[in-house]
Amino acid sequence: MCVVRDLVKTYPASRGRRGAPGTPEVRATDRVRLDIRRGEIFGLLGPNGAGKSTLVRQLTGLMRPDSGAVEILGHDIVRHPERAARILAYLGQESSALDELTVSLAAETTARLRGLELRAARAARDTVLEELGLTALASRPLARLSGGQRRLACVAAALVGERPLLVLDEPTTAMDPIARRAVWAAIDRRRAEHGTTVLLVTHNVIEAETVLDRVAVLDRGRVIACDTPGGLKERVAGEVRVELVWRERAPLDIPEVAALRSSATLHGRRWVLRLAPDEARAAVAAVTGGAAFAALDDFTLATPSLEDVYLALGGSDTAAEGLVKL
Numbered sequence: 001m002c003v004v005r006d007l008v009k010t011y012p013a014s015r016g017r018r019g020a021p022g023t024p025e026v027r028a029t030d031r032v033r034l035d036i037r038r039g040e041i042f043g044l045l046g047p048n049g050a051g052k053s054t055l056v057r058q059l060t061g062l063m064r065p066d067s068g069a070v071e072i073l074g075h076d077i078v079r080h081p082e083r084a085a086r087i088l089a090y091l092g093q094e095s096s097a098l099d100e101l102t103v104s105l106a107a108e109t110t111a112r113l114r115g116l117e118l119r120a121a122r123a124a125r126d127t128v129l130e131e132l133g134l135t136a137l138a139s140r141p142l143a144r145l146s147g148g149q150r151r152l153a154c155v156a157a158a159l160v161g162e163r164p165l166l167v168l169d170e171p172t173t174a175m176d177p178i179a180r181r182a183v184w185a186a187i188d189r190r191r192a193e194h195g196t197t198v199l200l201v202t203h204n205v206i207e208a209e210t211v212l213d214r215v216a217v218l219d220r221g222r223v224i225a226c227d228t229p230g231g232l233k234e235r236v237a238g239e240v241r242v243e244l245v246w247r248e249r250a251p252l253d254i255p256e257v258a259a260l261r262s263s264a265t266l267h268g269r270r271w272v273l274r275l276a277p278d279e280a281r282a283a284v285a286a287v288t289g290g291a292a293f294a295a296l297d298d299f300t301l302a303t304p305s306l307e308d309v310y311l312a313l314g315g316s317d318t319a320a321e322g323l324v325k326l
């Protein structure tokens, strides 16, 4: 469906102006290889600046790579970037192009631009607005909607016209759980009924885990792992995830707590540790048995999630070397 080979894009260094420092050259995608199969929901996961948007812009024909190949449904997108618009629907992070239109017109116009006759475009519009729970907002301009509603209207425009490939950059940003569920159901329906393929850019690892068939983890422009969520999780199997939530702050004056700090990922009051089972038992005994217990609000023990894999892989491409399974 979509084949990417050795895709490279380097942003040139810029000179600083008026004494401001310049920026060095950035290799945003570094020999990226991907094979996305028909009907797959394929995720691109990676920290800020990993190169996800740059990669997606090259796949959608919006940016020319320095070198490498992109083939979608047999079309060479590097040589013929204009063909991308006929094959795929792209939902970027910005909606400004549609902002002046009403929800209804945004969906209808997009359907017309994708080649539907007027009557078919209106029918497609009504179906997608109904499907996403947007009918009551149909006559409102996008600029006068809440952030989540506007995002939902943009998803509606992306879905209309049944493109075989949907490229969605953080589609559910700012949406409430009901809207999110409607979006995932609409995507799933297209996959079941039309064999639609979805390339999804996301930071939301928890959401991603439930919807993705396969995931590529990108770090500093390189694919450092590519597998099913289950396959990725097996790589950290044997570890236990320990989550500690402190009432106010961690009592670092207690040596057992201070000792755990260096191996924990800290999120304010919440500490996340990945430990071998016997270490996890010892850690829980230390924080629940002694003086630390009074400072503890909650703790959980769990098997690893995709988030643990993400944290384990992200930023350490030497550790992940050899994990790529395409």
Ligand SMILES: Nc1ncnc2c1ncn2[C@@H]1O[C@H](COP(=O)(O)OP(=O)(O)OP(=O)(O)O)[C@@H](O)[C@H]1O
Residues within 6 Å of the ligand: 011, 012, 026, 027, 028, 046, 047, 048, 049, 050, 051, 052, 053, 054, 055
């Ligand atoms: N126009 C540009 N000029 C120079 N460098 C750029 C430009 N756009 C992006 N970069 C750099 O290229 C790298 C990849 O950026 P990109 O936007 O593709 O990352 P991302 O994974 O999409 O990040 P985010 O999750 O924050 O959206 C980053 O180091 C970024 O600073």
